[in-house]
Amino acid sequence: MPHLNISSDKAELDVPAIHHFLSTQSTWAIGIPLATVQRAIEHSLCVGGYIDGRQMAFARVVSDYATFAYLVDVYVLEEYRGRGYSKRLMEAVMEHPDLQGLRRFMLATSTAHDLYGRYGFTAPLRPGTLMERYFPDIYQR
Structure with a gap:
C-alpha cells in the first residue's frame, strides 16, 4: 500500500482539486464556487x-480552538477508498494539538457513522438543545 503523507500545511493543499471534488462529486456541496472554497479554507x-x-x-475543521469544533468536507478520492486512509486522516484530525480539550466537537454525516464512531462521535445526547439553519441547495441557486 502506498505511503500516505498527512499535513495541515495549507500551502500544500491542491485547492483546485478540492474545489473539483466538492463541487462535482460530494453529496453536500455540489456547485460550490471556487471563491467560497478558498474562503472556507482560509478560515479553517x-x-x-x-x-x-x-x-x-481532505478534511476541514472550523473551530475557536478553545471550546468548539465542527468537522466538515471530509473525503478520500474514490480510487483510494477501502484502504484505511480515512482512518489515518481522522487520526490526524483528532490528534491535532490545536483541537485538544474541546468541550464539543460536531459533524454531520449521512453515510459514515461507523468511521466517526471510532473517534467518539455519537448522535447528540440532547438533540432537543440543537438547532440549525440549513440550506442544502444553496450552491445550485
Whole structure:
C-alpha cells in the first residue's frame, strides 16, 4: 500500500482539486464556487492526505480552538477508498494539538457513522438543545 503523507500545511493543499471534488462529486456541496472554497479554507484548520505528491484526501475543521469544533468536507478520492486512509486522516484530525480539550466537537454525516464512531462521535445526547439553519441547495441557486 502506498505511503500516505498527512499535513495541515495549507500551502500544500491542491485547492483546485478540492474545489473539483466538492463541487462535482460530494453529496453536500455540489456547485460550490471556487471563491467560497478558498474562503472556507482560509478560515479553517485543514488536513490533506497525499500519496506521491497527489492530494487524495481532505478534511476541514472550523473551530475557536478553545471550546468548539465542527468537522466538515471530509473525503478520500474514490480510487483510494477501502484502504484505511480515512482512518489515518481522522487520526490526524483528532490528534491535532490545536483541537485538544474541546468541550464539543460536531459533524454531520449521512453515510459514515461507523468511521466517526471510532473517534467518539455519537448522535447528540440532547438533540432537543440543537438547532440549525440549513440550506442544502444553496450552491445550485
